[in-house]
Amino acid sequence: MRLGQAVEWTLHTCLNLAWVGEPVSTARLAGIYQLPPAYLNKQLQALAREKILVSVPGARGGFRLARDPAEISLLDVVVAVEGREEAFRCTQILRNGPGGDPDIDYSSSCVVSQSMRRAELAWRRELAGRTIADVAADVVRRDPDVPERIRVALTN
Amino acid sequence: MRLGQAVEWTLHTCLNLAWVGEPVSTARLAGIYQLPPAYLNKQLQALAREKILVSVPGARGGFRLARDPAEISLLDVVVAVEGREEAFRCTQILRNGPGGDPDIDYSSSCVVSQSMRRAELAWRRELAGRTIADVAADVVRRDPDVPERIRVALTN
DNA sequence: GGAGTAGTACTCGGATACATTGTGTCCGAGTTATCTAGG
DNA sequence: CCTAGATAACTCGGACACAATGTATCCGAGTACTACTCC
Numbered sequence: 382m383r384l385g386q387a388v389e390w391t392l393h394t395c396l397n398l399a400w401v402g403e404p405v406s407t408a409r410l411a412g413i414y415q416l417p418p419a420y421l422n423k424q425l426q427a428l429a430r431e432k433i434l435v436s437v438p439g440a441r442g443g444f445r446l447a448r449d450p451a452e453i454s455l456l457d458v459v460v461a462v463e464g465r466e467e468a469f470r471c472t473q474i475l476r477n478g479p480g481g482d483p484d485i486d487y488s489s490s491c492v493v494s495q496s497m498r499r500a501e502l503a504w505r506r507e508l509a510g511r512t513i514a515d516v517a518a519d520v521v522r523r524d525p526d527v528p529e530r531i532r533v534a535l536t537n
Numbered sequence: 538m539r540l541g542q543a544v545e546w547t548l549h550t551c552l553n554l555a556w557v558g559e560p561v562s563t564a565r566l567a568g569i570y571q572l573p574p575a576y577l578n579k580q581l582q583a584l585a586r587e588k589i590l591v592s593v594p595g596a597r598g599g600f601r602l603a604r605d606p607a608e609i610s611l612l613d614v615v616v617a618v619e620g621r622e623e624a625f626r627c628t629q630i631l632r633n634g635p636g637g638d639p640d641i642d643y644s645s646s647c648v649v650s651q652s653m654r655r656a657e658l659a660w661r662r663e664l665a666g667r668t669i670a671d672v673a674a675d676v677v678r679r680d681p682d683v684p685e686r687i688r689v690a691l692t693n
Numbered sequence: 694g695g696a697g698t699a700g701t702a703c704t705c706g707g708a709t710a711c712a713t714t715g716t717g718t719c720c721g722a723g724t725t726a727t728c729t730a731g732g
Numbered sequence: 733c734c735t736a737g738a739t740a741a742c743t744c745g746g747a748c749a750c751a752a753t754g755t756a757t758c759c760g761a762g763t764a765c766t767a768c769t770c771c
Contacts, residue, residue, distance in 0.1 A: 382615075382624045383753085384538050384653075385715060389628060392649045406743065414630040420717050426745065439724030440742045455652055459538075468538045472545060474570040479686045492675045493548045496611055497540075500663035507656035519648045530635045539714085541754060562704065576756050582706065595763025596703045 387424040387462045390416055392516075394425065395433070395458060397535065399450040399517050400528040404435075404443035405535045413534055424462055431461035451514035456505055458513075469497035543580040543618045546572055548672075550581065551589070551614060553691065555606040555673050556684040560591075560599035561691045569690055580618055587617035607670035612661055614669075625653035 394410050407425060411418040425444050428434040433453055434444045446453065471494040473487040488494055520527050550566050563581060567574040581600050584590040589609055590600045627650040629643040644650055676683050
């Protein structure tokens with residue numbers, strides 16, 4: 382099981398955007414960590430489609446958070462980047478097995494599927510229970526100077 | 538985030554092997570659900586490497602469980618097939634950011650990384666807390682005839 | 694009839710191709726700011 | 733000096749390549765069983 386690099390990039394980017402009110406261009410956002418700008422842009426587009434970011438075209442445009450950081454969970458970001466489908470894909474192989482019934486929906490009744498689903502739910506719950514604002518608060522608690530540093534780097 | 542098909546296949550296969558004591562060939566195991574035998578074999582090799590299955594070469598050989606089903610967690614199987622590394626890969630991009638310190642291990646101190654790790658831990662804990670024996674018990678509870686059906690299909 | 698032996702069928706195991714997804718880049722459409730010219 | 737218009741610079745957005753991983757297959761090495769031959 383693997384998550385794309387984009388998850389790390391977009392999470393940090395959202396965190397950075399939480400310190401700034403105005404739109405910030407992809408070039409600046411990528412410049413902070415020296416990431417490939419075009420590729421980061423591609424991922425931010427996904428966040429914009431999911432209404433997590435707002436994209437502002439034209440000069441002095443860029444991206445800004447679409448809503449309060451407290452209303453953006455880590456799960457929202459992960460789902461926007463990685464897609465909505467579950468990690469474990471039940472193909473209902475039980476249908477082909479002995480005693481398999483083509484009319485039964487094994488993706489809900491199969492015990493294996495249920496167990497995997499439950500685990501994934503625990504993962505989702507953990508991510509859903511933590512917001513960008515929560516993470517931001519932890520960052521400030523550890524180093525109160527971060528917001529100002531980021532603000533300068535993004536708006537100099 | 539995606540898990541390979543092999544996870545579903547190997548879990549069901551382990552479950553089936555729980556009803557049988559003697560080694561069963563890949564061909565029979567694959568035949569139950571009409572899976573590609575050679576590919577299933579490849580995955581079962583991975584389980585054998587992790588000491589979850591024992592492979593018996595030669596005629597009348599095959600695979601059997603290496604230990605009691607109660608001692609095989611779902612996590613064991615998933616890890617054997619998908620690998621041991623975590624889904625979220627922290628590349629420590631904070632090192633490149635403003636105020637980044639090359640001497641700090643951000644994979645442990647970065648708040649984003651911590652949050653993702655915690656979620657993954659919840660997922661792992663859920664899988665580790667459920668064994669093949671647990672699942673098998675649920676199956677029998679739902680349909681007591683399954684063990685016999687599988688046994689016949691695998692040893693006819 | 695029994696034992697030894699050669700042969701055969703069956704098994705895993707790894708090396709080898711193909712398909713799908715993740716990663717990275719480029720150029721065009723659209724918008725805003727700026728500069729210029731006219732009133 | 734103020735206003736309107738044209739120009740130019742900057743931004744997102746999607747279409748386009750490349751790399752890595754997942755998926756699938758094939759054939760060889762080794763083992764157990766079987767049948768045959770010889771004593």
